[in-house]
Amino acid sequence: MKSFNKKEIKGLDKIYRLNLINSVSGYKSANLIGTKSESGENLAIFSSVVHLGANPALLGFIMRPASVPRNTLTNMKETKSFTINAVSEDMMEKAHYTSANFEIGTSEFSACKLTPEYLGNGEAPFVKESKLKIAMHLEQIIDIELNDTMLVIGSIETVYVDEVALTSNGQLDLNAISTVAISGLNRYHQVQEIANYPYARTTELPEF
């Protein structure tokens, strides 16, 4: 085992540290977040979307420091509306490049050749190419003072999912729609289910 303690981590080259610390949490979700304001449409990839609760249905994600302009944040605050679009294998390269620092006024949709789509009565654009997309209503932004980031919390307005992924008990088969996983900042992964365990009960433990 190689170890890195707090002091060693602090002393690492910046890029090495970014790569290492972004990797240690394990595999991450790959989602494009779509927003819109009067100045145009915006699309950005996030690997921090996390489940907060099923009833009410809430999701959250982490936003980086507000010290640089963040269109996603500005637009969300203005319209209270955003979309979360699962990234599948056939669009992952385009999705990755939405993270480039485009000039204000440039839509990542057109720069990365993804198609904006409007569904329902939300104001924010979906990604047409995505096979699992969620209309979200902005509920709350919680400041994380420790490092000047934010936990953005939204409630689910509508879930749109390709029927091939929907199973009889509500579990989604994300393999069926080629959803990818991310590790670190750069690595994209194909995923293959290997087990579907029942709800764990102390009276039904398997023989380990």
Place this chain on the structure above:
Amino acid sequence: MKSFNKKEIKGLDKIYRLNLINSVSGYKSANLIGTKSESGENLAIFSSVVHLGANPALLGFIMRPASVPRNTLTNMKETKSFTINAVSEDMMEKAHYTSANFEIGTSEFSACKLTPEYLGNGEAPFVKESKLKIAMHLEQIIDIELNDTMLVIGSIETVYVDEVALTSNGQLDLNAISTVAISGLNRYHQVQEIANYPYARTTELPEF
């Protein structure tokens, strides 16, 4: 596309809703969180560990309502110490069953046949079988009042990682240590890297 709006989601059977809403965020990390107090060792699987920042190196995870006894929370508050241990394929079934509602006083380590290990000067036990483990110091617990959950934030004290996963630029090759991904509440997945893209620059966009 099949759609579920807010009202339809609220009207779903509880298990179906849990399965669906736990699935929509995409693939999730699989980590065991270890804690200890005078009453003993505790181990629980979490799929919500998320990267918060690299400098200072911070990770967070979501905890469910405090209305039921949660040893992990009590122990963390007492000792300010916990460990995060990546779940690999050879231990994923044992890891899943740590979520069973064992009686207070029963260690999930012994019930699920995982081995507690003490490294460095932290008070919390690691999982010996894990190939990527992190000693954490509890920094802050942020209440999420919308649904009575919590964002638990810790700073990284030490990262321990099997050398086979460490690449020259600090990126971890999680495939090499068979780290698994979770979807929904029950599904475990094998993961295979398919792309490693460079840092995205507007001046270096590929031909899409």
